[in-house]
Amino acid sequence: MKTPRPAARLEPLEQLRNLKMARSAHAYVRGSTVQFYEWLQSQSGRRLPSGPPVWICGDCHAGNLGPTGDSKGRIDIHIRDLDQTVIGNPVHDLVRLGLSLATAARGSDLPGVATARMLEEMMVGYEQAFKNDHDEEPQRPAQVKAGMRSAVQRTWKHLAQERIEDMRPTIPLGKHFWALSKTERSAIKTLCATDEIHDLVTSLKGRSGSDNVELLDSAYWVKGCSSLGLKRYAVLLGVGDDDDQELCLLDIKEAVAAAAPRTVRAGMPRDNGKRVVEGARHLSPGLGNRMLATRMLDHGFFIRELLPQDMKLELDQLSETEAMRAASYLASVVGTAHARQMDLSTRAAWIRELQTNRSNTLDAPSWLWSSVVHLVGSHEQGYLEHCRRYALQN
Template sequence: MAVMNFADRPRYLERVRNRKMAESQHAFVRGSTSLFYEWLDKHDEGLPQGPAIWICGDCHLGNLGALANLDGDVAIQIRDFDQTVIGNPAHDLVRLGLSLASAIRSSDLPGVTTARMLDNLLAGYVEARAVPSATGRSDDLKKLLKRAVRRRWHNLATERFEGSHGALPRNRRFWPLHRAERGQVLSFCHSLDMLALAPEAAQHGKASWKVLDAAFWIKGCSSLGHLRFAALLRGKHHRMALLDVKEATVATAPAAPQVPMPKNHAERVIAGAKAISPNLGDRMACGQLEGKPVFVRAISPQDMKLEINSLTGKQTQTIAHHLGAILGLSHRQQMTDAVWQSWTKDLRRSANAKADAPSWLWASVVDLLASHELAYLEHCRRFALAK
């Protein structure tokens, strides 16, 4: 790939984002968080009002996956917190329900599959007492965990940057930095305490890590257009580390009124991650780059995103129940037993208020599916005409 001019970066990133969102309705849902919250602003009163806790704010399939903690143990948890706020836990349920329903639509499954999926999602959520046993996991999640536990640095290097050991490649995913920008990124990464970021660092200490290279990282969808950098580090005995440095922006997700949260957006992201997904939150740090708040994590080889290209009817029900339990556990661990029992009782009551009426979750997801499908088709039309 020819090296892009530094000034072309914003325009290029916008094209990449538009192209990704045009790939499928499910991809569009992932990249259109603001559209979801525009709908929520008009319909929030119709949802159950749960206790104010840290929520993901953008809980979709791509934002769940395998995460390693500082001891190297792996679990499936939520893995993205750009939109995290102290808010209504029902928002996460609706967002995850919409994501699963969009995946079902993309898999050309009948409508009854969506109805049963939402029942399983809610059932898994309210029954969440602990991480599901191996026998209760879906095959997709069992395979993801098995692959994650076995992964090592060479797997990550091959997947992320073509196996290079001394520098990041320059291609469509990694862009060269402006001289001043590169200096700031290298200085920022050099100042980090690696002991708090990566399990491998505990054996060698902070001073032994050297920053080898840094690049602008073309990654994600909704974050495109904001600062994002990759940095490659080497420690003693040729230990390597890959840092993901990301700009923290204003959350679109609505926060609960009169509830104190960190005013610094990077500190807010880390606080939410610690509360919801300790495997990730406990190995993150924050700072400033180019005058903007950023947060950073060392990517572990065991960190793997949940990727599902197509679904079957039976597979959908199992995975919905399991993901509901994971989301429920992330919420429950922030509540007392009494508050959790009261909250899940409200959810059951809301779901069964009238036998001949759709549940709040079904009504919300169906309405969102319709509005997002129209917006997706219009996005594709504009994208095609702009080429």
């Protein structure tokens, strides 16, 4: 496949993003973050309760949760994509997750009552996270267990086949990887020679701080959906001696200003790369401690080594029971990330707030139900219009 010149990337990336969003209503929800933020600024969005200011994901759809590994080799389910993280209202993560789960239910052709039950179970899981001893693991649903089993069994070979298509120490250009400009290649070479990169990649279990780190190859990475069009690079490093060299794949992603609403006068880093890393360390410490913020090419970036265990959680073709269990579990993951930032009195006050405004027919806050219903409708309309505008042209 002929890849576009670096100066001509924007148009094909925009086309690719539009086509990805046209694949399904759930894909549209994942890619249309701006529509969600615009709703939050509307009259309906401003009527949401105001929770205690904490670091939130900011784009808390189900695809942004999944198995991640930490520097010690441990694996668990965490928030795994934090481009939009800010100190903000935790309600925004709940509504975004509710919209994502409701859209997944529609994609699985579940009846409308299943969505109501999912929101109820979502609140059960979220609130339980504030009461649990965090050494106690919540019960994982079947699809999450399957994702965890896959993550535990994955090796560099799996990552190489998935990300770079082979085991050779090169990144083959084609559909997923495009050529770099001379300026980009030079900037990446300079970055990878720094002590910060050396310390990052040698900090993982089984590596030594004295290991040699060698740049093997690099490319522009065509990855993601809503972030397509930003600067993103895949960098292949060799760690250790030539006789026993371990391969390492870095994801270097441009950090831009978050569109997610933030708490007024919140104390956050001004540099967007540092904001993403700081948010990750609060919400998903095992992942955040494997990340680094830097500046390159006059832009802010955040960097992490991709481990074989870092996977997106797919919720395809759920049964009603599976959907309810997944809603409860994923909300408990988000709840744990929020709760660890609150003291006991703040947690108790927040749970009391969440337990108000419930009807006799739905054991979930009325604001959550009405918000999700409104958002599902507007996103379905937006999805159909998006398909008319973009999918019919191809």
